[in-house]
Each structure stands twice: as C-alpha cells, then as structure tokens.
Amino acid sequence: MMDRRSFLKKLFSSLALSGGVLGGFFRILPAWGQAKEEPAGKLWGFGVSVDKCIGCARCVVACKSENNVPKEPFFYRTWVERYMIPKEGEAEVTNIHTGLAPEAEVPSKPIFRSFFVPKLCNQCAHPPCVQVCPVGATFSTEDGVVLVNDRTCIGCRYCIQACPYGARYLHPATHTADKCTFCYHRLHRGLLPACVEVCPTQARVIGDLHSAASPMTRFKRMNKIFVLKPNLNTEPKVLYANIDGEVR
Amino acid sequence: MKKPFQKLPESVVRLVTVFAVFIVGTIVVVKFAIPPRFKDTKIQWADTIKQETAKPVQYAGAVACADCHEEVVAQKRKGYHRDLSCETCHGPAKAHTDDPDKVKPPAPRDRKFCPVCHTFNPSRPRGYPMINPVAHNPMKPCFTCHEPHDPKPPTVPRECSACHGEIARTLSVSHHVQLKCTSCHTVPAQHRVSPRVIRPSKPTSRDFCGKCHAKDSTFKGSPKIDLASHGEKYVCWQCHYPHLPEVE
Amino acid sequence: MNPAMVEKLRELLPQVTGYIYPNEIEVHWGLLIVVYPYITGIVAGAFILASLVKVFNVKEVQPLYRLALLTALAFLLVAPLSLVSHLGHPFRAYEIFLTPQTSSAMAMFGFVYAWYLMVVLLVEIWFDYRKDMIVWSQEETGVMKHVHRVLSLFSKDTSEEALRFDNRALKVITIIGIPSAFLLHGYVGFIFGSIKANPWWSSVLMPIVFLFSAIVSGIALVILLYMIIYPMMGGKIDMKCVDKGMSFLFYAVIVDFSLEFVDFIHRIYQSEEEIKILGELVMNKIFFSLAIVQVLMGMLFPLGILSAIKIFRRFRESEELRKLLYFVSLILIQGGIFATRWNVVIGGQMFSKSFRGLTTYKMEFGGIEGLLYALGLLALPLVILAVLLKILPAWKEFAKNPQET
Numbered sequence: 053m054m055d056r057r058s059f060l061k062k063l064f065s066s067l068a069l070s071g072g073v074l075g076g077f078f079r080i081l082p083a084w085g086q087a088k089e090e091p092a093g094k095l096w097g098f099g100v101s102v103d104k105c106i107g108c109a110r111c112v113v114a115c116k117s118e119n120n121v122p123k124e125p126f127f128y129r130t131w132v133e134r135y136m137i138p139k140e141g142e143a144e145v146t147n148i149h150t151g152l153a154p155e156a157e158v159p160s161k162p163i164f165r166s167f168f169v170p171k172l173c174n175q176c177a178h179p180p181c182v183q184v185c186p187v188g189a190t191f192s193t194e195d196g197v198v199l200v201n202d203r204t205c206i207g208c209r210y211c212i213q214a215c216p217y218g219a220r221y222l223h224p225a226t227h228t229a230d231k232c233t234f235c236y237h238r239l240h241r242g243l244l245p246a247c248v249e250v251c252p253t254q255a256r257v258i259g260d261l262h263s264a265a266s267p268m269t270r271f272k273r274m275n276k277i278f279v280l281k282p283n284l285n286t287e288p289k290v291l292y293a294n295i296d297g298e299v300r
Numbered sequence: 301m302k303k304p305f306q307k308l309p310e311s312v313v314r315l316v317t318v319f320a321v322f323i324v325g326t327i328v329v330v331k332f333a334i335p336p337r338f339k340d341t342k343i344q345w346a347d348t349i350k351q352e353t354a355k356p357v358q359y360a361g362a363v364a365c366a367d368c369h370e371e372v373v374a375q376k377r378k379g380y381h382r383d384l385s386c387e388t389c390h391g392p393a394k395a396h397t398d399d400p401d402k403v404k405p406p407a408p409r410d411r412k413f414c415p416v417c418h419t420f421n422p423s424r425p426r427g428y429p430m431i432n433p434v435a436h437n438p439m440k441p442c443f444t445c446h447e448p449h450d451p452k453p454p455t456v457p458r459e460c461s462a463c464h465g466e467i468a469r470t471l472s473v474s475h476h477v478q479l480k481c482t483s484c485h486t487v488p489a490q491h492r493v494s495p496r497v498i499r500p501s502k503p504t505s506r507d508f509c510g511k512c513h514a515k516d517s518t519f520k521g522s523p524k525i526d527l528a529s530h531g532e533k534y535v536c537w538q539c540h541y542p543h544l545p546e547v548e
Numbered sequence: 549m550n551p552a553m554v555e556k557l558r559e560l561l562p563q564v565t566g567y568i569y570p571n572e573i574e575v576h577w578g579l580l581i582v583v584y585p586y587i588t589g590i591v592a593g594a595f596i597l598a599s600l601v602k603v604f605n606v607k608e609v610q611p612l613y614r615l616a617l618l619t620a621l622a623f624l625l626v627a628p629l630s631l632v633s634h635l636g637h638p639f640r641a642y643e644i645f646l647t648p649q650t651s652s653a654m655a656m657f658g659f660v661y662a663w664y665l666m667v668v669l670l671v672e673i674w675f676d677y678r679k680d681m682i683v684w685s686q687e688e689t690g691v692m693k694h695v696h697r698v699l700s701l702f703s704k705d706t707s708e709e710a711l712r713f714d715n716r717a718l719k720v721i722t723i724i725g726i727p728s729a730f731l732l733h734g735y736v737g738f739i740f741g742s743i744k745a746n747p748w749w750s751s752v753l754m755p756i757v758f759l760f761s762a763i764v765s766g767i768a769l770v771i772l773l774y775m776i777i778y779p780m781m782g783g784k785i786d787m788k789c790v791d792k793g794m795s796f797l798f799y800a801v802i803v804d805f806s807l808e809f810v811d812f813i814h815r816i817y818q819s820e821e822e823i824k825i826l827g828e829l830v831m832n833k834i835f836f837s838l839a840i841v842q843v844l845m846g847m848l849f850p851l852g853i854l855s856a857i858k859i860f861r862r863f864r865e866s867e868e869l870r871k872l873l874y875f876v877s878l879i880l881i882q883g884g885i886f887a888t889r890w891n892v893v894i895g896g897q898m899f900s901k902s903f904r905g906l907t908t909y910k911m912e913f914g915g916i917e918g919l920l921y922a923l924g925l926l927a928l929p930l931v932i933l934a935v936l937l938k939i940l941p942a943w944k945e946f947a948k949n950p951q952e953t
Binding site: 122124125126127128131133143144145146147149171180182183184185186187188189204205206207208209210212213214215216217218219220221222224225226227228284300 | 550566567569570571572573574577631635640643644647649651652653654655657739742743746904
C-alpha cells in the first residue's frame with residue numbers, strides 16, 4: 053500500500069540521492085556543494101640537494117644582505133655546515149660563514165667522505181616555536197611559512213629554545229626573534245628567495261607542494277627524501293635529498 | 301532581594317565586592333578601552349603578512365637582467381654557467397634595475413673572487429671543476445683565459461686532475477701513482493663536455509686487475525694472489541680502493 | 549646594532565668545543581631565569597608549609613604559619629620582576645594578557661600567577677588577619693590605624709560566628725591552595741619539561757622534580773627566616789616547631805633526591821642519541837654546580853646531618869648544637885636548590901641541539917642580566933617581608949607593640 057504522499061516522498065528522496073551521487077561523481081553540483089574540494093592555495097616547500105652544494109656560502113651572504121641579518125657570525129637565517137667523516141673517530145663539523153678560504157685545502161687526516169649541508173628554517177607543519185609563543189607573535193601562514201610579528205614579539209626567547217634546528221636568533225637591533233621566511237616578500241612578488249636565486253649549482257630549490265608542476269614536485273619524484281630530526285614529529289617542509297646519516 | 305546577602309557574613313560581601321569591582325573593571329577596560337588591533341591576533345597576523353610582503357627587495361632576479369642584457373644572457377645560456385644567476389657574481393642589483401644609469405653593479409675581476417667556488421676543496425662534489433689557485437697561473441686574473449659568461453678551459457683539460465683533484469691527491473701517495481688514468485678508465489670524448497651525464501668506465505672483470513696481480517702474471521714487483529680462490533664473488537675494486545691500494 | 553654584545557659573543561667563541569649551530573652561541577636564558585624558578589619555588593614551598601597547619605592540623609608548626617604566608621607573598625610579588633626584566637621588550641609584557649596563546653605554557657603564567665596571588669594567597673592572608681586588623685585598628689592611632697582599616701576593607705564584624713566562618717574559609721582556601729601551589733610550580737617545570745627539542749629539559753618528571761625541590765626550598769627558607777627573625781624580635785625559638793618543620797623538610801629532601809635519582813638512572817639506562825653530549829656537559833661544564841653544590845652539599849650533606857640528629861641521642865638532647873646543625877643544613881639546602889635551578893636553566897642551554905658541541909655561559913656582574921641585579925632581586929623579597937611583618941605582625945606575642953620591632 054502506498055499513498056500518494058509517501059510515494060512522492062520516496063520519489064523525491066531517491067531523486068535527490070541519485071542526483072547527489074551523480075553530481076558528486078561528475079562534479080556537476082553547484083559550487084556550494086563543492087566548496088570543500090576547491091583547490092587549496094599554495095603550500096611552499098623547499099628542497100636541498102646535498103650532493104650539489106659546493107659550500108661557497110653565496111646563499112649566506114645573499115640572505116644577510118636581502119634580509120637585513122647582522123653580518124656578525126652569530127646571527128643566521130641560513131648557514132652552511134661542512135661535514136668531514138674521517139677514517140677513524142668522530143665526524144668533524146664546521147660552519148662555513150663567509151665563503152671558503154681561497155687556498156686549496158688538504159685534509160689533515162684520511163677521510164672517507166665529506167660534503168656540505170645548507171641549513172635554514174624548516175617551516176615545520178607542526179612548528180614547536182609557534183606552539184610555545186606566549187603572545188602569538190609567531191604563526192604559520194596559510195601557504196605554510198612561519199613568520200614573526202616583530203611588533204608584538206616580547207623577546208622572551210622561548211621560541212629560540214623550542215626550535216630543534218637552531219634556526220632562530222634574537223635580532224640584536226630589534227630585540228625580537230628573527231628567522232628565515234623563505235624570503236616571503238620575494239615569493240609574494242614572484243621572485244625566488246635570495247639564497248635560491250644566487251645558488252650556483254641549484255642545490256636549493258623552492259616550489260609549491262600543492263602544484264602538479266613545480267620544481268618541488270620534480271624534486272620529490274627524482275630523489276630519496278629525508279627531513280631533519282623526523283623523530284620530533286615537526287614535519288619540516290624543507291626536504292633534503294641524498295643526505296648523510298651524520299647530519300643532525 | 302536582600303535575603304541571600306544577609307545570610308553571608310559581611311567579610312565575604314566585602315571581598316566579593318572588591319573582586320567584582322576588579323573583575324568588572326578589567327573586563328570593561330579590555331572590552332571597551334583597548335582597540336581590537338591590540339587583542340586580536342588575526343588582525344595582527346594579517347598586518348604582519350602585509351608588512352612582510354612590503355619589505356624591499358635587494359636581488360632583482362635573473363629574469364629582470366634579460367630585459368636589457370640580451371646578448372650576455374644568450375651567451376651565458378650556452379655555457380657551463382647557464383644555471384648561474386647574474387647576481388651570484390654581480391651582487392644584488394635591484395637598485396640597478398630601478399635606475400640603470402645611476403647604479404652600476406660591480407663586475408668582480410679580482411683573482412680572489414672565482415676561487416670562492418672553484419678552489420680545490422675535498423668536500424666539494426666529485427667532478428666539480430676545481431683548481432689550486434697557488435699553482436694555477438698565479439697572479440693572472442681569471443678572466444684573461446676564461447670568459448665568465450661562457451667559461452671554458454682554453455683547451456679541453458688534458459689532465460683528469462683538473463676536475464678530479466681529490467683522486468689525484470690520493471693517487472699521488474699510492475702505489476698506483478705510475479698508472480695513467482686511462483690505463484683503467486676508458487673516457488668517452490663527451491665526458492669532457494657533459495661530465496655528469498657521460499661517465500668514464502670502470503674495469504668490469506677480475507682479469508683486468510689480474511693482468512698485474514694474478515699468481516701467474518709476469519709483471520714484476522706487484523703483490524700476487526690466486527684469482528680462483530680470492531674473493532671470487534666480487535670485482536677487485538669492490539673491496540680494494542685502486543686509487544690508494546693497501547700497503548700490506 | 550649592539551657592539552658590546554657582539555664583543556661579548558666574540559669572546560665566547562674560543563670557548564666553544566665541538567660544533568654548535570651558529571645561532572646557539574648565546575645563552576638566551578641567563579641568571580634572571582635561574583632566579584625566577586627559584587623564587588616561585590619558594591612561594592609554592594612556603595604555602596605548602598602553611599597548609600600543613602590548616603589542612604593537616606600539624607599543631608607544632610603553628611608559629612611558622614603566618615611567616616610562611618607572608619614569605620610566600622613577598623616572593624610572589626618579586627617573581628614576575630625577573631621574568632619581565634629579561635624580556636627583549638619589557639614594556640610589551642602586557643601582550644601576554646591581551647593575546648595569550650592557549651598552546652603556550654608561558655602564556656598561562658599570567659593567569660596562574662593572578663589566580664594564585666589574588667584568589668589564594670591574598671584571600672587566605674586576609675581571612676587570617678581580618679580579626680586582628682580590626683582589633684589593631686581600634687587600638688592604634690596615626691597612620692597604622694588607617695592602614696589596617698583599609699586593609700581589612702573596613703570590616704567590623706568580630707562576632708563568634710564571623711570568626712568561625714573565617715576559620716572555615718581558611719580551610720577551604722588552603723584546600724584550593726594546595727593544588728594551586730602545585731600548579732604554580734608544576735607549570736614552571738612544564739615550561740622546561742615540554743621542550744622536546746632539548747633533551748636535558750624534556751622529561752615527564754620535570755614538573756614533579758620542580759615541585760619537590762620547590763617544597764624543599766620553601767620549607768627550608770621559612771624555617772631559616774623563623775630562626776633568624778624570631779630571636780631578633782626578642783622571642784625564644786620554639787624547638788618543637790623547628791624539629792617538626794625539619795622533619796618534614798627531611799622527608800621532602802628524600803623524595804626530591806629519589807626523583808632526581810630516578811631521572812638520572814632513567815637517562816643513563818635509556819642512553820639515547822644525546823647521552824654522549826649530556827655526559828660531556830655534566831663532566832666538563834656543570835660538574836661543580838651539579839655534583840658538588842647540588843647533590844653533595846645541597847642534598848647528601850644535609851640528609852646526613854638530619855639523619856644523624858634523628859639517630860643519635862646526643863644531638864637530640866643539646867638544643868644549641870641542634871640549632872647550629874639545622875642552621876648549617878638549611879643554608880646548604882638553599883644553595884643546593886639554587887644550584888638545581890642553575891643546572892636546569894643554564895645547563896640546558898650549554899650544549900648544542902646538534903648534540904655535537906658545547907658553548908659556555910659567562911655571567912655578567914653589572915647590567916640587567918648581571919649578578920648584582922640578580923642579588924638585588926633575591927634581596928628584594930626580604931625587604932618586602934620586613935615591611936609586611938611591620939604591617940601584619942606574624943606573632944601575636946609581639947603584636948601589641950609593633951613599634952618595638
């Protein structure tokens with residue numbers, strides 16, 4: 053037994069259901085139905101090819117002049133480490149600051165392997181620095197970059213303590229925390245970050261992680277990828293290709 | 301209305317009054333006297349992004365250079381320095397693009413400049429062109445022989461050590477010092493043009509080393525082993541480093 | 549730019565061993581941040597001592613009750629001073645109230661502090677002194693009369709019923725106060741314990757260790773102050789009270805010691821990636837302050853002395869000898885707890901997060917981050933306490949004539 057009312061009810065509901073299924077499948081529903089599926093904005097990622105870095109530290113110099121970082125060797129938004137793994141004993145690590153000495157260098161003892169590792173803020177997806185900032189002066193932007201608001205930063209330095217990568221410092225002039233922003237002002241203008249711009253060997257790559265065609269997509273496709281200190285679950289967006297286990 | 305208050309001791313009434321005045325006062329001040337800019341991080345973050353993106357740029361980016369310097373860019377595109385940004389050597393040039401006549405970027409002609417990247421350093425990737433500035437045409441500026449926008453050795457390197465400094469250095473103290481590179485490696489001519497794509501060969505058979513090191517070899521003065529019983533699974537260089545074979 | 553600071557960092561360079569990240573050379577949290585947990589520790593500890601009287605009905609330590617409350621208040625008033633003065637922008641400190649980030653342990657400071665100061669400590673002191681203030685203001689003349697009248701919020705009710713209510717209120721507040729005191733100092737431990745990037749700090753035990761060392765330092769300081777101030781005011785030290793207090797202190801030190809020992813064993817047994825650099829840190833950089841001052845002088849010595857007093861009859865019989873020994877162990881314990889704070893705060897910043905090298909900390913003498921300023925901060929609560937004792941005398945027997953003190 054089916055009266056007209058319940059029949060109509062069933063008819064409409066089944067129509068609506070099948071229409072919804074079809075609409076969902078072929079994306080013919082009006083825009084409000086797909087609001088969630090709209091392509092997300094940019095998400096910046098950074099790639100470092102360790103075996104391309106020649107340790108010239110042009111990136112460090114460029115970063116300091118682009119971003120007004122003090123020239124003294126205690127303040128860095130990016131820096132380059134040099135690893136020497138000797139035949140015997142501990143790995144020796146040094147910080148390359150103003151470019152290598154122009155004299156040819158011969159290691160003092162036999163080495164197995166040696167390489168350079170550029171370092172910068174990892175722009176973590178779960179940034180410990182943002183978590184601990186008491187006043188919300190540091191935050192993640194929607195395109196995945198962690199920024200510092202130097203007008204509300206109180207200079208408590210909790211974020212510097214919380215960063216596992218030593219990527220933050222207290223700017224001696226502003227007395228606020230400072231760090232790599234992927235050259236946010238340059239990205240905004242469609243330019244490459246200063247370090248990527250000047251890198252002579254393409255050891256540094258930047259791109260949109262959401263885009264199907266970006267240098268980062270290729271970087272991720274072509275390399276074995278590692279991030280620094282994965283055990284801390286910070287989920288860095290700076291990815292390293294062909295990195296050595298000695299690097300911390 | 302008065303009844304519940306009468307039940308409370310006067311001490312509590314007094315305390316509650318003080319607290320109420322304090323709390324209400326605080327709420328009123330926070331709510332009405334302080335502008336939202338000071339208490340809403342959302343507004344502060346938007347301001348920060350605005351401030352960050354408005355920061356001035358120092359490096360103009362390689363695309364900007366191509367607008368005027370077509371010839372140089374075309375020349376550079378063919379050479380080894382094709383991936384190099386103009387500003388890697390010429391320094392930040394935003395001021396130059398803003399006012400080309402007034403500000404001229406420097407062209408480094410000092411002999412100290414090119415060696416920042418090209419001095420021999422054992423940590424640099426294998427095959428990267430490196431020289432010893434002390435021994436390599438001392439006192440002569442680099443650009444007298446090498447055009448920086450299309451750098452080529454005046455002649456294609458005769459010596460493998462021009463690029464393979466680390467191996468040459470190792471080899472110089474080893475028992476194999478007398479061997480030519482070509483004794484063991486076949487080097488395709490293309491290797492000198494595309495060193496990373498076209499690679500020299502390595503010995504593929506045990507008999508190759510056996511020419512000198514097999515028990516029945518007629519070569520004098522080399523350690524001999526029985527190829528049949530000695531490490532049959534491996535090619536010799538998988539255990540012995542031919543550029544610095546063991547002394548024992 | 550700041551040439552003096554750059555010069556200071558340059559001087560540190562030769563003292564760096566191994567590899568540190570280049571930004572790590574500066575020890576960011578200096579002496580002021582050592583002083584801060586030391587002071588809040590005293591606040592929490594002193595309050596716990598006070599609660600012994602009200603909640604656990606330990607009658608013997610009654611003479612310490614008001615002194616403990618006033619000590620807690622005096623130190624609590626100074627606590628934020630050390631925090632604010634170390635900020636890069638001290639005048640932006642209000643931001644912590646306007647835009648507090650709920651994910652940040654440090655942002656909660658303002659609220660924990662306000663709660664503890666206003667709801668717990670001030671209210672408890674007010675209820676405890678209310679009747680006395682009314683009585684005093686009736687007897688007194690001049691300024692003090694008005695001071696007491698204002699402080700009592702012009703309260704007048706001294707009826708039996710009102711006093712009974714005061715007592716009940718005190719009990720309730722103390723019961724709220726104990727977890728609040730735990731919160732106040734446990735949260736200071738959490739500030740350090742929650743930093744996963746720093747293995748020297750990152751530990752679940754950190755808040756608990758902080759708590760017990762807080763109880764130790766608080767009880768020790770109140771007893772010490774009692775032993776100094778009370779005779780100065782012309783009283784005779786109540787040895788029963790001091791004995792009982794010292795007994796509680798003894799157990800607190802044992803718990804504190806065991807907790808730190810457990811933490812130590814746990815680290816060595818697990819011996820993770822960072823164990824090597826932590827070993828170097830302990831052996832080369834903070835050996836004196838950790839092994840000698842904190843453990844040997846600050847814990848084992850006083851424990852030895854106190855056990856000797858408990859075991860041997862000779863000590864129990866001679867009051868003078870006991871007083872002397874108590875005095876020595878109290879001072880040693882204070883030094884030990886200060887060293888504990890030093891080792892946590894400074895020690896945690898002396899090794900690189902690359903686990904490859906150590907930097908060093910050079911204490912300044914003058915200036916905001918200097919020794920003088922820190923000593924001033926530590927002396928300031930004592931001055932405040934002196935003023936508080938003048939306005940709110942802690943002992944009834946001297947209260948009638950406050951001017952004589």
